[in-house]
Amino acid sequence: MEATVEEADGIDKGTITAVGEVSNLPAEVKQAGSDRKPESLYVQGVDEGYSESVGYGFQTAAKEYGSSREVWDALHKDGDKAVIASGLAPARNASTFGDVEPSLKLTGFYGDDANLPEDLTLRVQDPASGTTKELRVIGVLESSASFAGQIVTSQETIDELAGRAVPPQTYYFGLREGADAAAVARTLEKDFAASGLQTEVTAEMIRDSDATRRIVFLLLRGFMGLGLVVGICALGVIAARSVVERRQQIGMMRALGFQKGQVRLAFLIESSFIALLGLGAGVGLGLGFSGTLIDNIREGFPGMEYVVPWSALLLVIFTGYAASLLTTYLPARRASRVYPAEALRYE
Known part of the structure; x- marks a missing residue:
């Protein structure tokens, strides 16, 4: 996608500063070592372009990582690592009124802990291929990471689980400061009309939801x-x-x-x-x-x-x-x- 965008008509060189690819794989997930029944969740795989450009921080992370950037780098460099959404992390001060039960119950830590335990691991299985992997959780995303999945790992890990290359379903484009996001979105839809590409400006999505x-x-x-x-x-x-x-x-x-x-x-x-x-x-x-x-x-x-x-x-x-x-x-x-x-x- 990044190479194709550089050749797209109507987009000045340097307008698009980063391209991130995201794929989703339905899987059966549970906490390793627990006797709970696996839950059906989508595991999100992100490529290196996404990991290097995303700005989401973390509520807590494994103690060997000193910054959010180190967590994202480890996600696609080390393999068999994952980060989870804040909604999956247990909370000490959870109220009983209006709370939504998390889709996957995890124990042994809290979302506001200083560090995550070293043995916090998810057992993930692809129902189609039957492949099972254990992914160590190294970070809990901040609650404002609304566009991230519940479980995020590297694209390579997703491909290994599926036994094939899982094509990305979503692309994120980073633009240089001052660029007209709406104009770039229209140009991308025009250039990729044959592929059925549909674009949305993130800022407009946030304004509409708000x-x-x-x-x-x-x-x-x-x-x-x-x-x-x-x-x-x-x-x-x-x-x-x-x-x-x-x-x-x-x-x-x-x-x-x-x-x-x-x-x-x-x-x-x-x-x-x-x-x-x-x-x-x-x-x-x-x-x-x-x-x-x-x-x-x-x-x-x-x-x-x-x-x-x-x-x-x-x-x-x-x-x-x-x-x-x-x-x-x-x-x-x-x-x-x-x-x-x-x-x-x-x-």
Whole structure:
């Protein structure tokens, strides 16, 4: 595939930086040394191009490997090695509500251990050829490795199990930075139309699968925005009631020599104190809780970053404060026009 892509029409040289081939073989799998019944799973075989280019990390690995790159290198260089998805690894803090039972039960370790035991081995048999191999598990993939299989080994190991060359069913193409992924995908489909190649842009797949969550967040933002509007209107109502309920106090202030602008300013300062206190408390609690939430989520998704949208946050603060002053201005203006004699007679 890599050699063929270099000759493809419409793709500039250097646009595709890596090509990874992935094949799948149905097999019967169980933990070596256990008396459990084998489970039917697909074992994924990856070639050297995939192993050298993939960026997935590991929750835990065998102690002789110091980095994720060493694990991937060992997968296709040493032979009879495998890595497993995080969903297959037992968890210490697994809850009983909503958990999905793993398709293959493994024991003797946990997914958050510092290192995997040396004797963690899977017994894999190809039902078609009858060939059986024992694969040592050297790594547990991070939970964000959503496009990896449950059991991943080298392409050579898959071929030995099947007793033949298993053709790849999936190809991954790495592109140079700035390349138009959608345009490259269309070009590949055109050049390989006779082979029935179908392409998908990984970023678009992730966005599509994440669409529901983003819609829920938009709804939550809408409800929070509605709450902000209601709070601002409440400030206006409070200011209007203050003019009525504190009419005699306003008259006393005017009788003591307060000018109209001073009375108006007093109401605006009072409203500003309430608005700024509410905005400050909301921003502080939001930043505090969101940071803690992202830290907890980052345990399962190490690549997640906590980024505060300062421009949007400042816009909300400024808009909220300006709107609160606007809703308070009309009652404050009304209060400043109260005549002292009329206000002092008011009951």
